[in-house]
Amino acid sequence: MNIESLVGKTVRLTLAGEEMLDRFIRPRITSNNPTFNMVAIVNSVDQLGIWIEVAEYPVYDNVDRKKEHHPALVLIRFEYISSIVHFPNLEEGDDKGRRIGFVVENEST
Numbered sequence: 001m002n003i004e005s006l007v008g009k010t011v012r013l014t015l016a017g018e019e020m021l022d023r024f025i026r027p028r029i030t031s032n033n034p035t036f037n038m039v040a041i042v043n044s045v046d047q048l049g050i051w052i053e054v055a056e057y058p059v060y061d062n063v064d065r066k067k068e069h070h071p072a073l074v075l076i077r078f079e080y081i082s083s084i085v086h087f088p089n090l091e092e093g094d095d096k097g098r099r100i101g102f103v104v105e106n107e108s109t
Contacts, residue, residue: 006042012085013038022074035082049077
């Protein structure tokens, strides 16, 4: 598989070196694990790494003195990616990147 074929796809990234990553990317709760996983949509790939889409990146507006959220692209450098998982046969939707939770046996989705 060519890494450029992941552009526009949802992937699960396993990342290492969390202390070097953007504050928005770092896990909210730290653990003793050397890696952590995140689900993201790949916007593009270049020689530095993978650009992922963040729908609501927090930005502080110094003029109005309030926090705003704006769409952004965040670079995940290749040296911090330990694995990339993509399921080409699974259907993708816009909400998949934000879904997390548990599956209830008797509940249909």
